Amino acid sequence: xxLSDKKILEEIEKGTILIEPFRRECLGTNxxxxxxxxxxxxxxxxxxxxxxxxxxxxxxxPDEGFVLQPGTLYLGVTEEYTETxxxxxxxxxxxxxxxxxxxxxxxxxxxxxxxxxxxxxxxTVVMPIRIYAGMPVGQMIYFNVDxxxxxxxxxxxxxxxxxRSVKPIESMMWKNKF
Numbered sequence: 001x002x003l004s005d006k007k008i009l010e011e012i013e014k015g016t017i018l019i020e021p022f023r024r025e026c027l028g029t030n031x032x033x034x035x036x037x038x039x040x041x042x043x044x045x046x047x048x049x050x051x052x053x054x055x056x057x058x059x060x061x062p063d064e065g066f067v068l069q070p071g072t073l074y075l076g077v078t079e080e081y082t083e084t085x086x087x088x089x090x091x092x093x094x095x096x097x098x099x100x101x102x103x104x105x106x107x108x109x110x111x112x113x114x115x116x117x118x119x120x121x122x123x124t125v126v127m128p129i130r131i132y133a134g135m136p137v138g139q140m141i142y143f144n145v146d147x148x149x150x151x152x153x154x155x156x157x158x159x160x161x162x163x164r165s166v167k168p169i170e171s172m173m174w175k176n177k178f
Contacts, residue, residue: 002030003087003142011087018083018116022044028104031139033094037077037118038116038133041168048171051178056170065130066101068123075168076104077119079134083116085152087142091119101126104138113145114152117161120168 003011004029011017016058019032026033032079041056048054056075059066068074082089089111093104121137160172 001142004030016086020081031141033136034138036135036137037078037079039167041075050173053174061133065132067130068125074123076123078119078167081118092139093138101154112153113149114154116154141176
């Protein structure tokens with residue numbers, strides 16, 4: 001079941017969901033709108049290797065915005081820091097961004113119970129578009145969990161994306177054994 005606006009507020013009050021900054025006007029009927037943070041990144045090489053640590057170049061989005069180009073994977077970050085201690089968080093794109101041809105994630109829309117961080121966005125576009133820090137890009141939805149959690153994401157020894165960051169985080173696939 002997806003949490004309603006009232007249930008999200010109850011869970012925030014209980015401390016099982018944290019959203020910083022929290023703005024009441026961003027709470028929808030069954031979701032919370034998240035915004036593009038001020039940092040972007042892109043890989044420095046045009047050919048990536050899943051077994052290697054692929055380097056990124058980071059930059060701050062200027063006040064006049066930044067034009068994204070098709071054919072490039074941009075890494076963005078949400079302005080909001082979130083913690084989810086009893087629910088499964090999902091990040092979905094906003095329809096307004098989708099209608100501009102902005103996709104905010106390739107495959108990583110689901111978080112784990114215990115996810116505590118900003119969300120790195122895997123941004124692609126279908127045509128050139130100027131984007132701005134602070135623009136609404138996605139919405140968080142929360143699902144109930146059936147059963148007890150054995151190990152929360154924040155407590156996993158092999159969790160690759162723990163730690164609070166205001167900048168996008170590149171792929172850590174290279175840390176996997178394969």
